[in-house]
Amino acid sequence: MTLYKYIILVVILLSDITTYAQTTGTKNTTATFNVAGVCEQCKARIEDAAIGKGVLSAxxxxxxxxxxxxxxxxKTSxxxxxxxxVAAGHxxxxxxxxxxxxxxxxACCHYRESEAMVHDSKIETASKVQLKEFSVTSKQTSTYISALNTVRTETITSKELLKAACCNLSESFDTNPSVDVSYNDAVTGSKQIQLLGLSGNYTQLTVENLPxxxxxxxxxGLNSIAGPWIESIQLVKGMGSVANGYESIAGQINVELKKPENSEQMLANVYVNDFGKTDLNLNLSKKINGKWSTGLLIHDDFLTNKQLDNNKDGFRDLPTGxxxxxxxxxxxxxxxxxLAQFGIxxxxxxxxxxxxxxxxSSDKYTTKxxxxxxxxxxxEAFGKVGYIFPAQKYKSIGLQLSAISHKQDSYFGLTTYxxxxxxxxxxxxxxxIVNNTMHTFRTGISFLYDKYDEQFNAAFYKRxxxxPGAFFEYTYMPSEKLSVVAGIRADHNNLFGVFxxxxxxxxxxPVKGTNIRLAAGRGQRTANIFAENASVFVSARSVEMLSTEKGKAYGFNPEVAWNKGISVDQHFNLFRRDASASIDFYRNDFTDQVVVDLEDPRTVKFYNSKDKSYANSLQVGLKLEPLDKFNVSLAYxxxxxKTTYDGKxxxxxxxxxxxxxxxxxxxxxxxxxxxxxxxxxxKRLPSTAANPETDRRNAYSPAYILMNAQVTKAIGKKRPMDFYIGVENIGNYIQQDAIIAANDPFGRxxxxxxxxxxxxxxxxxxxWRLKIK
Structure with missing residues (x-):
């Protein structure tokens, strides 16, 4: 069955399945009301409590x-x-x-200590007095940091993603000061993120906590996750949980996709820009009955403008396709x-x-x-199975599984990869838990298998x-003011041994509204030197791998770093509205690193180094609402x-x-x-001093300013539509002479x-965006 036939089949399935079976002798009633809760465990507990005799779905x-x-x-009321x-605790x-x-x-279910502001003091006595009218207001900002989470986690909601075009994940951080996104080179159109001053290779990227x-x-990879698919993004700087693995060094970015059980029945999005790029998105979801739900997320984008060359260097600014x-x-x-979920x-x-x-068709592998x-x-195929013990809601067991096949065939001029x-x-x-919820723990086992088969020109690299690994994580929460999460994991890599x-x-x-967090830990990853540095393929540099060991990964040891961090988040009232200020500092020290040395313009050198290499990151931020519905976010x-390159x-x-x-x-x-x-x-630029004078660049780039803006108009309530227009790089700032020797692409x-x-x-x-709820 072809892919398109599969799509048609699933769309028909989503359209034709009836939601509920019709029965006789019943009087079905639908009721909607608010229930306090803060997490997925709360969700399972609330729905489990609601289900009973006469209840068809909750x-x-x-x-x-x-x-x-x-x-x-x-049958019920x-x-x-x-x-x-209420008897279940909500x-x-x-x-x-x-x-x-x-x-x-x-502890994760203690919703009363959440950041939501309860504006009616009668809630404390509501169980004793029947109220005729009651109002609870919970105002959630488009990005927020949970006050209760021990690990400092910034959540970027779908509301925040609508501030910009957000065609894919690489554009989801345009309005976030913590993450930088930039093009890898001037030809391929690929992008990378930077977190804590380190490239995206050092940030663990997961999708719903799967690889x-x-x-x-x-x-x-950032281009492969469509923006309209995203429900939220969780950003963790530094070290996260050992339950998620060992690869996080700079941090973790976890993407939550739209869920079929609670997302819109249909979301359609059409995007076009003056570069000639078009994006089409269609999200469909269907609740089949009280137990089953399904969703279909489709994304298609294309660029056909072969003459896009705003910097006038003779090269397309973006690839077509x-x-x-x-x-x-x-x-x-x-x-x-x-609970179970699975998909492809x-x-x-x-x-x-x-x-x-x-x-x-005529110029491939030629010098024309x-x-x-x-x-x-x-x-990809993925699956999750979980069970929450009905009589012991704090106890659960879950299994996460995924399988991925990724194939890339590519060429760069005369170079094959x-x-x-x-x-x-x-x-x-x-x-x-251990005795009570003051002491909780998570433990488990994991398995990771990677099979690589790479061809770089005439050379082949296979590994x-x-x-396999095991982990244990203990959480101690003696009070609302203090919580500690200590974790450890042991893994055995067949190439590198136990670590x-x-x-x-x-x-x-210490006081209400002030959260101080400390974090420290170890991270380890295997460097994939070709894929992670594909930008050097669009250059005349020769590749030198200065490794004396056979086996391992290209003959190199894994990269190992220790991260330490401290952060302070302060919530307060300003202009009679909620406001927050934050400051965080993180330091990464590498004990072993695969260095990518570009200091010789003729070569790129890869080598292991135990010399000094570190990254310090300091960020301060302020969020406030000076006027109703006017939000301001400021950050510095x-x-x-610094890294040691050839002894310097x-x-x-x-x-x-x-x-x-x-x-x-x-x-x-x-x-x-x-x-x-x-x-x-x-920014410091790699040395080009060995080039002829016409092909040299300054040692440092100039500073520059980028500005983006967007206007959105929402129409309708039952089937709301959004119309939006925007502009990126308002000042039209362009890096001139981005390609060295652009007139001689096959030269040295x-x-x-x-x-x-x-x-x-x-x-x-x-x-244009259409939602059918």
Whole structure:
């Protein structure tokens, strides 16, 4: 069955399945009301309590805090359903759960200490007094940091993603000061993130806590996750949980996709820009019955403008081509503690770039015109199974599984790079308490398998990595003011042997609204030197691998770093509204590193180094609402990142030491205005002193400013539509002479990898979005 036939089949399935079976002798009633809760465990507990005699379905939404109950009013009543929910430990607007029941809930479920502001003091006595009218207001900002989470986790909601075009994950951080996104080079169109002054290779990227684009998929991975698919993004700086693995060094980015059980029935999005790029998105979801739900996420984008050359260097600023991807997912919830979800993903991406006159049918592998071609095919299957013990809600067990096949065939001028990666991942997690919820733990076993097969010109590199591991994580929470998470894991890599990963996170709240967090731990990763540095392929540099060992990964040891961090988050009132300020400092020290040395313009050298290498990151931020529905976010960030290159401790190239950020958004009467300002400080450039004078570049780039803006108009309530227009790079800032020796791409001085600023200039876009709830 072809892919398109499969799509048609699933669409028909989604359209034709009836939601509920019709029965006789019943009187079905639907009721919707608010229930307090903060996490997935709360969701399972609330829905489990609501289900009973006469209840056909119960669905609680984590975002809105609303539960939708369908029940037979001849067999039960709304009052009985609500009493069961309150008895399980969850407050309603008209009833207060017993304190002794609430206090026994797991620490992650303590919703009363959440950041939501309860503006009616009567809630404390609501269980004793029947109120005729009651109002609870919970205002959630588009990005927030949970006050209760021991690990400092910034959540970027789908509301924040609508501030910009957000066609894919690489554009999801345009309005976030913590993450930098930049082009890898001036030809391939691939992007990378930078977190804590380190490239995206050092950030663990996961999708719903399963492996995301990594390894071979690193250079183009950010483009493979469509923006309209994203429900939220969780950003952790530094070390996260050992339950998620050992690869996080700079931090972890976890992407949560739209869930079929609570997302819109349909979301359609069309985007076009004046570069000639078009994006089409269609999200479909269907609740089949009280237990099953399914979703289909489709993304298609294409760029056909072969003459896009705003910096006038004879090269296309972006490659042309088409990317098509699709996800089909299913979820089962029996309402009694057993949950399962599974699905498949597929992606096909074809790109052609190079000189504007390049024609692959006649010029490929010739020196007539310089061209690149990248063909990617990726297939994934994933599954999760979990069980929450009905009589002991704090106890659960879950299994996560995924399998990925990623294949890339590519050429860069006369250079060939073909690669295949196959990955299998499994993670079994058991969670419970020790005596009471003051002491909780998670433990489990994991398995990671990677099979790599790479061809670089005439050389072949193959390796298999098998990494079984086990972990244990203990959480101590003696009070609302203090929590400690201590974790350790042991893994065995068949290439590198046994290694231990300890991590520690501490949260302390000395006074209400002030959260101080400490974090420390170890991270380890295997460097994939070709895929992670594909930008050097669009240059005349020769590749030197200075390794004396056979086996391992290209003969190199893994990269190992220790991360230490401290952060302070302060919540307060300003202009009679909520405001927050934050400051965080993190330091990474590498004890072993695979250095990418570009200091000789003729070569790129890869070698292991135990010499001094570190990254210091300092960031301060302020969020406030000076006027109703007018939000301001300000931030300043400073990096001090240095690595020893051939015995010399130098600032790491292409990293801005300073960045200033401001975002303003204002909404009224269906209109929304967003404006983002970014100041990017000077960056050190790899040395080009050995080049002829005409092909040299300055030692440092100039500082520059980028500004983006967007206007959105929402129309309709039952079937709301958004119309949006925007502009990126308002000032039309372009890096001139981004490609060294662009007029001689097959010469010895050609280099398109030293990109430190935009090369595409100002871009205008427009779009339309339709939601059917």
């Amino acid at each position: 669905e609680w939404d984590l975002g809105t805090k609303e539960i939708k109950v369908v029940y037979d009013s001849l 709304l009052e009985k359903i609500q009493k069961r929910i 407050d309603l607007q008209t009833a207060h759960a017993p304190d002794n029941v609430y206090n026994k809930l797991p 995301g684009p990594r390894g071979i998929a690193t250079p183009l 088409n990317l098509f991807s699709i996800i089909n997912r299913w979820k089962y919830d029996n309402g009694k503690g057993f 993903k597929t992606l096909k991406d074809d790109r052609t770039g190079g000189q504007t006159a390049y024609n692959p 015109y310089y061209g690149i071609g990248i063909n990617t095919q990726r297939y 073909n690669a295949t990666q196959r990955n299998i991942y499994g993670n079994l997690i058991y969670q419970s 298999n990595e098998l990494v 231990i990963t300890p991590r520690l996170n501490v949260r302390y709240e 960030r400073y990096f001090d990142v 401790l130098l600032q790491r190239p292409l990293i801005s030491k300073q960045r200033a950020f401001a975002n303003f958004d204002y909404a009224f009467s269906g209109w929304k205005f967003d404006y983002t300002f970014n100041y990017n400080g000077s 001085y050609f280099d398109a990898s030293l990109v430190w600023a935009p090369i595409t200039g100002r871009m205008l876009y427009a779009g």
